[in-house]
Amino acid sequence: MSSTQTPAAEETAAGGRINPPENKFTSWLSHLLADLGKNGIFLALLAVILFFTVVTDGILLRPQNISNLIVQNGYILVLAIGMVMIIIAGHIDLSVGSVAAFVGACSGVFAVSWGLPWWLAIIMSLAIGALVGMWQGFWIAYVGIPAFIVTLAGMLIFRGLALVVLGNANIGSFPTEYRALGNGFLNNVFGDLDLDPLTLIVAAVAVVALIVGQFRTRSGRAKYGQEVEPIVWFVAKLVLITVAIGFFAYALASYKGIPVTLIVLAVLVLIYGVIMNRSVFGRHVYAIGGNRHAAELSGIKTRKTDFLLFVNMGVLAALAGLIFTARLNLAGPKAGDGFELEAISAAFIGGAAVQGGVGTIGGAIIGGLIIGVLNNGMSILGLGIEWQQAVKGLVLLLAVAFDVFNKRRSGGK
Amino acid sequence: MTTNILEMRSITKTFPGVKALSDVTLDVGRGTVHAICGENGAGKSTLMKVLSGVYPHGTYTGDIVFEDEVVEFKDIRDSEAKGIVIIHQELALSPYLSIAENIFLNNEQKGGLGLIDWNKTNHEAATLLARVGLKENPTTKIMDIGVGKQQLVEIAKALSKRVKLLILDEPTAALNDEDSDHLLDLILHLKEQGITSIIISHKLNEIKKVADTVTVIRDGQTIETIQKTDVTEERIIKDMVGRDLEHRYPDHTPNIGEEIFRVEDWTAHHPQDPTRVVVDKVNINVRAGEIVGIAGLMGAGRTEFAMSVFGHSYGSRISGKAFMRGQEIKTRTVSEAIGNGLAYATEDRKHYGLNLLEDIKRNIALASLDKLSSKGLVNDNEEYKVANGYRKSMNIKAPTVMAKTSKLSGGNQQKVVLSKWIYSDPDVLILDEPTRGIDVGAKYEIYAIINELAAQGKGVVVISSELPELLGICDRIYALSEGRITGQLPIEEANPESLLKLMTMEKPR
Numbered sequence: 046m047s048s049t050q051t052p053a054a055e056e057t058a059a060g061g062r063i064n065p066p067e068n069k070f071t072s073w074l075s076h077l078l079a080d081l082g083k084n085g086i087f088l089a090l091l092a093v094i095l096f097f098t099v100v101t102d103g104i105l106l107r108p109q110n111i112s113n114l115i116v117q118n119g120y121i122l123v124l125a126i127g128m129v130m131i132i133i134a135g136h137i138d139l140s141v142g143s144v145a146a147f148v149g150a151c152s153g154v155f156a157v158s159w160g161l162p163w164w165l166a167i168i169m170s171l172a173i174g175a176l177v178g179m180w181q182g183f184w185i186a187y188v189g190i191p192a193f194i195v196t197l198a199g200m201l202i203f204r205g206l207a208l209v210v211l212g213n214a215n216i217g218s219f220p221t222e223y224r225a226l227g228n229g230f231l232n233n234v235f236g237d238l239d240l241d242p243l244t245l246i247v248a249a250v251a252v253v254a255l256i257v258g259q260f261r262t263r264s265g266r267a268k269y270g271q272e273v274e275p276i277v278w279f280v281a282k283l284v285l286i287t288v289a290i291g292f293f294a295y296a297l298a299s300y301k302g303i304p305v306t307l308i309v310l311a312v313l314v315l316i317y318g319v320i321m322n323r324s325v326f327g328r329h330v331y332a333i334g335g336n337r338h339a340a341e342l343s344g345i346k347t348r349k350t351d352f353l354l355f356v357n358m359g360v361l362a363a364l365a366g367l368i369f370t371a372r373l374n375l376a377g378p379k380a381g382d383g384f385e386l387e388a389i390s391a392a393f394i395g396g397a398a399v400q401g402g403v404g405t406i407g408g409a410i411i412g413g414l415i416i417g418v419l420n421n422g423m424s425i426l427g428l429g430i431e432w433q434q435a436v437k438g439l440v441l442l443l444a445v446a447f448d449v450f451n452k453r454r455s456g457g458k
Numbered sequence: 459m460t461t462n463i464l465e466m467r468s469i470t471k472t473f474p475g476v477k478a479l480s481d482v483t484l485d486v487g488r489g490t491v492h493a494i495c496g497e498n499g500a501g502k503s504t505l506m507k508v509l510s511g512v513y514p515h516g517t518y519t520g521d522i523v524f525e526d527e528v529v530e531f532k533d534i535r536d537s538e539a540k541g542i543v544i545i546h547q548e549l550a551l552s553p554y555l556s557i558a559e560n561i562f563l564n565n566e567q568k569g570g571l572g573l574i575d576w577n578k579t580n581h582e583a584a585t586l587l588a589r590v591g592l593k594e595n596p597t598t599k600i601m602d603i604g605v606g607k608q609q610l611v612e613i614a615k616a617l618s619k620r621v622k623l624l625i626l627d628e629p630t631a632a633l634n635d636e637d638s639d640h641l642l643d644l645i646l647h648l649k650e651q652g653i654t655s656i657i658i659s660h661k662l663n664e665i666k667k668v669a670d671t672v673t674v675i676r677d678g679q680t681i682e683t684i685q686k687t688d689v690t691e692e693r694i695i696k697d698m699v700g701r702d703l704e705h706r707y708p709d710h711t712p713n714i715g716e717e718i719f720r721v722e723d724w725t726a727h728h729p730q731d732p733t734r735v736v737v738d739k740v741n742i743n744v745r746a747g748e749i750v751g752i753a754g755l756m757g758a759g760r761t762e763f764a765m766s767v768f769g770h771s772y773g774s775r776i777s778g779k780a781f782m783r784g785q786e787i788k789t790r791t792v793s794e795a796i797g798n799g800l801a802y803a804t805e806d807r808k809h810y811g812l813n814l815l816e817d818i819k820r821n822i823a824l825a826s827l828d829k830l831s832s833k834g835l836v837n838d839n840e841e842y843k844v845a846n847g848y849r850k851s852m853n854i855k856a857p858t859v860m861a862k863t864s865k866l867s868g869g870n871q872q873k874v875v876l877s878k879w880i881y882s883d884p885d886v887l888i889l890d891e892p893t894r895g896i897d898v899g900a901k902y903e904i905y906a907i908i909n910e911l912a913a914q915g916k917g918v919v920v921i922s923s924e925l926p927e928l929l930g931i932c933d934r935i936y937a938l939s940e941g942r943i944t945g946q947l948p949i950e951e952a953n954p955e956s957l958l959k960l961m962t963m964e965k966p967r
Binding site: 265266268269270271272319323324325326328329331332334335336338339340341342343344345346398402403 | 814815846858
């Protein structure tokens with residue numbers, strides 16, 4: 046309560062002794078503190094980046110490495126988007142790694158063994174992902190078997206089917222267009238320059254769109270008489286974000302341009318961000334996770350919503366499988382191993398609650414980036430895979446413990 | 459040595475803001491069956507919790523004298539050690555364990571090495587089952603026997619603790635007639651063996667059957683103790699309700715129009731036990747601008763009826779017809795019911811009404827997102843405006859509509875629930891215990907809101923355990939007993955006595 050502006054302002058009005066500038070400052074400060082609380086996860090990401098930048102002598106932030114960071118972790122981020130939605134609704138999905146492997150194997154058969162056009166192979170693979178999701182969604186939503194069991198079974202089923210499809214062999218040498226999904230860059234449309242102009246232009250457009258969008262939201266809220274944050278803090282945040290995007294874009298432009306994976310991700314984050322923040326469907330997901338009975342008694346079709354969530358997860362797992370396969374240029378039996386755990390970790394580090402009802406797409410993406418930076422940073426340091434695992438486990442535990450501690454302190458339950 | 463096994467002297471128990479028990483005195487004769495009667499919330503259960511140590515010594519004032527000795531129980535184990543065993547309405551049995559395991563839970567029959575002696579366990583259990591007249595194998599799992607038999611297992615468990623004083627809290631509330639009769643016979647049988655029983659009940663027939671003495675409690679006070687020979691239904695009812703209706707209700711001038719909603723022959727069965735009828739051919743109607751009450755004791759099927767009508771949210775094998783303004787409507791799903799103009803505000807806000815993780819505005823919008831959205835996207839500015847409107851008009855005490863509902867008081871949470879349903883713009887609102895757990899001031903506000911809804915020409919159905927509340931706000935009251943409508947009274951003819959008589963009317967046998 047103490048961090049909201051209203052009570053402080055009222056006190057001031059009643060007391061009348063504090064002069065306006067100080068009042069402005071305290072409200073500014075209270076907003077800063079409130080935002081720090083809300084954006085703790087963002088600060089954690091910055092801290093991890095800062096830490097690894099120092100210990101790797103700046104290698105972490107070299108243009109090539111920044112580009113790699115995105116490409117290497119793209120599929121985890123794609124999975125994290127679907128996973129956080131599942132977790133918000135109070136479920137879990139353990140099968141996504143196996144589904145990614147299975148779909149990757151199928152796409153190998155379509156694009157390589159059968160020689161189908163790359164776009165048809167991709168569409169068919171995504172459709173298989175949707176079918177897998179319908180299968181699991183059917184058992185969870187309409188038969189009522191807990192998602193933990195259904196997707197644990199799915200983890201075994203689709204890992205097995207991936208091996209069946211591959212027939213104990215790897216499938217490799219995918220068409221160039223297909224491989225672009227994992228390895229491609231959008232660049233050089235204006236000729237081969239040191240600094241790719243297209244990347245910079247896209248970044249500039251994105252920044253302008255962001256600023257315009259933020260101002261429109263702000264004025265919309267103001268028009269309806271809602272409280273808005275002080276303009277100073279609002280502008281400062283936009284400046285910070287602009288600087289961050291600028292730095293990021295400069296790094297990409299001076300390497301190979303925009304990774305295709307990043308484009309896919311950006312589109313997904315936009316679409317799913319709108320779905321979870323603004324759409325009726327998103328509201329239903331939060332309502333179901335927050336209190337399933339109340340949601341049912343409010344007329345929400347909980348089964349249909351659950352079903353659609355798993356279909357969606359199936360498609361995103363398929364997409365992750367495609368990106369991974371394209372990046373390796375190989376559909377193999379070990380693909381997707383452990384993806385589910387990284388996606389689940391990303392969602393929880395990003396603030397999702399185990400009981401459901403709480404979580405955001407943005408949080409899951411940042412959670413995924415924290416894992417990505419940890420992976421990348423520790424690899425640069427030459428830490429073995431065994432230590433990487435242990436550190437990631439510890440970070441997950443501490444992140445959630447911090448969250449629990451925070452909630453307890455703020456008196457929630 | 460007196461003839462009383464138990465004397466509770468001047469027991470007073472206060473909760474923050476409420477005096478639950480005030481100077482209550484209870485004398486229970488050795489080897490008798492003593493019934494305690496009272497309305498819901500009169501303080502019966504609180505008194506029994508004081509007696510059994512659920513509320514430990516020191517949290518109440520007054521003395522408990524058990525077997526001529528002042529006792530100070532720290533917890534329920536203390537009272538059980540003295541031979542006082544309470545059997546709660548919700549049975550405390552573990553469904554996946556066997557009968558024998560449940561009987562000796564936390565009292566395991568051990569053999570050598572401190573391991574459980576299963577032969578002894580099952581043998582002892584069989585002996586106890588014979589005493590309560592239950593013909594079941596001790597190794598049968600609790601989940602595989604009916605609730606009537608489970609009740610007997612609870613009594614067997616009490617016997618295993620060498621019970622001297624057995625307390626049964628509404629033991630027959632969930633039982634069918636046959637099981638009830640068997641249980642009452644058992645209580646009399648145990649009496650012959652010297653076991654004293656206290657039975658909390660508001661079924662007057664069964665009180666007359668088993669009780670030697672009846673004590674009536676009202677508003678946390680003992681009204682009187684009646685000997686068996688003097689017990690009459692009229693006297694007990696009068697004792698139970700005799701309180702004055704002050705000006706606790708806002709003025710209400712009914713402006714009643716045409717019939718708006720009607721339910722015919724509505725029947726629903728228990729969801730897990732489709733042979734048990736829970737709602738039995740219920741017929742009710744509501745007219746525009748009318749506030750209709752449904753009175754019924756706990757377990758009468760009030761909530762079950764409302765929820766089965768509202769989107770078949772409760773029960774199995776549901777049959778019957780519903781009509782809105784003369785047109786038959788289907789209510790098979792909640793969204794269908796809402797679409798046909800119904801709204802149902804639950805008696806259990808926390809578990810069925812609110813998403814406590816979310817703020818006020820999202821809770822208010824939840825049942826009407828279609829109104830706030832176009833092309834599947836919610837206009838959250840409109841949502842804010844709507845919610846803020848209700849915050850002001852309903853006087854929801856919160857700094858903003860972005861406040862989480864978990865931080866609100868019961869009364870304000872209830873206003874959020876009502877706002878949600880009013881915003882869905884129904885023709886008929888079913889309000890289930892709309893003032894449960896709410897302080898007096900907020901109650902008045904809720905009553906005013908109900909009046910306002912009626913004044914707008916909506917039909918309002920109020921389900922309540924509190925008779926004064928129904929008498930204070932309704933235009934007409936139905937009484938429900940054992941799933942059946944046993945009568946209806948216009949407000950002019952309704953009084954606590956006439957209603958209680960209908961509410962306790964049992965099925966012809």
